[in-house]
Amino acid sequence: MAVLGLLADGLVFSSIIVLGSIGLSLVYGIADFANFAHGDTMTVGAYAALVTFGGLSGVGGPSLLGLPAAFFLALAAGFVVAALVAVVTEKLVYEPLDIGAIGLLITSIGVAFIYRGLVRIVFTAESTRYDVQSIRPIEALVPYGVRVTYHDVAIVITSVVLVGSLHALLQYTDLGRKMRAMADNPELARISGIRTDRIRLVTWTVGGGLAGVGGTFLGLFNRLSPRMGFNLLLLVFAAVILGGIGSVYGAMLGGLLIGVVHESMPLLSGLGGLLPLVPDTLGIPVGIEYAEAVAFVIMVAVLLVRPTGIAGEGT
Amino acid sequence: MSDEPALELVDVDGGYGEVQVLEDLSLQLEAGEIVCLIGPNGAGKSTALKTAFGLLTPWTGSVRYHGEDISGTAPEEVVRKGIGYVPQTDNVFGSLSLDENLRMGGVAREDDRLETVVEELYDRFGILREKRGAKARELSGGQRQVLAFARALVTEPDVLLIDEPSAGLAPNTADEVFADVEAVNAMDTAILMVEQNATKGLEISDRGYVLDQGTVAYEGDADGLLDDPEVSELYLGG
Numbered sequence: 001m002a003v004l005g006l007l008a009d010g011l012v013f014s015s016i017i018v019l020g021s022i023g024l025s026l027v028y029g030i031a032d033f034a035n036f037a038h039g040d041t042m043t044v045g046a047y048a049a050l051v052t053f054g055g056l057s058g059v060g061g062p063s064l065l066g067l068p069a070a071f072f073l074a075l076a077a078g079f080v081v082a083a084l085v086a087v088v089t090e091k092l093v094y095e096p097l098d099i100g101a102i103g104l105l106i107t108s109i110g111v112a113f114i115y116r117g118l119v120r121i122v123f124t125a126e127s128t129r130y131d132v133q134s135i136r137p138i139e140a141l142v143p144y145g146v147r148v149t150y151h152d153v154a155i156v157i158t159s160v161v162l163v164g165s166l167h168a169l170l171q172y173t174d175l176g177r178k179m180r181a182m183a184d185n186p187e188l189a190r191i192s193g194i195r196t197d198r199i200r201l202v203t204w205t206v207g208g209g210l211a212g213v214g215g216t217f218l219g220l221f222n223r224l225s226p227r228m229g230f231n232l233l234l235l236v237f238a239a240v241i242l243g244g245i246g247s248v249y250g251a252m253l254g255g256l257l258i259g260v261v262h263e264s265m266p267l268l269s270g271l272g273g274l275l276p277l278v279p280d281t282l283g284i285p286v287g288i289e290y291a292e293a294v295a296f297v298i299m300v301a302v303l304l305v306r307p308t309g310i311a312g313e314g315t
Numbered sequence: 316m317s318d319e320p321a322l323e324l325v326d327v328d329g330g331y332g333e334v335q336v337l338e339d340l341s342l343q344l345e346a347g348e349i350v351c352l353i354g355p356n357g358a359g360k361s362t363a364l365k366t367a368f369g370l371l372t373p374w375t376g377s378v379r380y381h382g383e384d385i386s387g388t389a390p391e392e393v394v395r396k397g398i399g400y401v402p403q404t405d406n407v408f409g410s411l412s413l414d415e416n417l418r419m420g421g422v423a424r425e426d427d428r429l430e431t432v433v434e435e436l437y438d439r440f441g442i443l444r445e446k447r448g449a450k451a452r453e454l455s456g457g458q459r460q461v462l463a464f465a466r467a468l469v470t471e472p473d474v475l476l477i478d479e480p481s482a483g484l485a486p487n488t489a490d491e492v493f494a495d496v497e498a499v500n501a502m503d504t505a506i507l508m509v510e511q512n513a514t515k516g517l518e519i520s521d522r523g524y525v526l527d528q529g530t531v532a533y534e535g536d537a538d539g540l541l542d543d544p545e546v547s548e549l550y551l552g553g
């Protein structure tokens with residue numbers, strides 16, 4: 001049952017992509033610009049968590065899902081620092097600039113270099129990892145071909161909780177309604193009396209914070225390196241575009257799909273074994289290194305059928 | 316209240332970036348009036364409303380609300396003063412439900428009467444109550460115009476700016492919208508309305524202005540404008 005195992009891996013990786021996609025889409029929704037610094041915001045969150053976790057190494061307390069309590073504090077620090085960095089960048093760089101969407105996009109590439117450079121200066125280009133005990137896959141699931149650890153479970157559960165909270169915020173609170181109103185029609189939002197400057201900052205906070213959490217989980221799932229977030233950015237973009245750019249719910253769906261496709265690559269080479277009536281030796285021998293390319297092929301295929309993305313709304 | 320006009324544009328020059336649209340434009344709206352702004356495409360009618368509401372800042376001259384100079388005040392603050400605005404296009408939040416649209420219309424309210432006012436609007440515009448859960452983008456053109464209108468009324472403004480309420484509507488639907496405009500005016504809301512159907516617009520108005528190339532070409536009582544052979548010939552389609 002390799003399929004189950006790959007789906008499980010896909011779900012874990014998807015959670016990370018989803019956390020990244022939401023912020024990218026939120027910011028696109030209100031500011032109409034593709035923020036290329038978003039991946040590096042994830043990196044910033046991951047390293048903020050690293051520092052916090054290091055500083056809290058003496059702190060005891062219960063552990064949950066194989067992770068010490070201090071790790072969850074570090075995760076919160078990843079959220080806060082990434083959110084802060086995003087908000088400060090908006091205030092100091094993007095907001096004062098009056099150069100249109102393309103100008104902002106190019107500026108954000110520069111901002112990405114700055115984040116990455118600073119992370120490199122402080123932490124070197126070497127990769128590193130969180131000082132948590134590696135753990136073995138959950139025994140009970142191994143017979144089903146599912147090799148996930150409690151860390152993976154923690155990633156998925158935390159992401160589901162965060163995404164659920166965001167959903168509640170957007171749908172059932174006044175603030176959330178204002179955020180959606182502003183993404184829908186910024187001018188009418190102001191005409192209605194919404195103080196859009198504040199909503200914009202809230203949006204950057206939420207988007208940056210979730211990216212920070214996603215980055216921290218990416219560091220737990222793989223390792224930390226100054227390029228980690230940037231390397232993920234193209235997949236995050238693919239997820240956002242697939243879902244329908246500007247749509248938060250689309251970003252969630254797109255992230256889920258891209259993550260699963262990315263991790264399911266070995267299925268293609270073993271296709272024959274999976275399908276009845278097809279010789280077991282038959283397969284599409286695509287190496288794991290082409291996972292990103294395949295994710296993009298899927299994205300393009302979906303866009304050919306639905307040019308506005310899965311949850312996009314036409315014009 | 317003072318005897319100043321409810322809303323006034325005084326010698327306004329303005330436009331977009333470097334492009335000048337309004338030239339020495341002066342208009343008044345007295346409390347309780349309906350005033351209709353007519354004129355050819357591109358005359359600057361929408362630009363005048365945007366400038367009055369703070370979406371554009373006058374280059375020179377001023378916008379006055381009951382005598383207070385509000386030039387350059389941001390729209391989210393202008394609405395708090397008591398002015399409402401229904402834009403010509405994109406005037407509802409398409410991805411929000413009708414109910415949410417109305418709630419957004421009430422963001423500027425600072426008292427706790429939001430629920431009451433929304434209920435009153437549902438009573439007045441039955442179609443909105445019927446569809447309160449639907450997304451605004453699912454509405455027909457006429458229903459959408461009613462929602463746009465209602466959204467601007469949630470703050471109970473004493474001055475309402477409406478840009479082409481009948482655009483794109485079938486004649487009988489347009490008549491209903493005009494009736495709504497009159498009904499709202501009857502509740503003591505002064506209305507400055509841009510209308511491409513100049514004859515219909517003037518018929519429900521007290522006074523009118525003909526705008527041409529960013530400035531007032533004719534002004535007067537609505538009846539007078541309707542009867543004026545020159546206005547009729549040039550702007551009312553003969």
Ligand SMILES: Nc1ncnc2c1ncn2[C@@H]1O[C@H](COP(=O)(O)OP(=O)(O)OP(=O)(O)O)[C@@H](O)[C@H]1O
Pocket residue numbers: 331334336354355356357358359360361362363403511
């Ligand atoms: N956002 C903008 N940027 C630059 N120029 C604009 C903009 N909007 C309108 N204009 C120009 O300003 C002039 C006046 O436009 P405005 O929309 O005020 O006209 P209008 O009288 O409302 O016309 P219509 O009857 O077509 O609605 C036009 O020449 C138009 O091209």
Ligand SMILES: [Mg+2]
Pocket residue numbers: 360361362403478
């Ligand atoms: Mg116009």
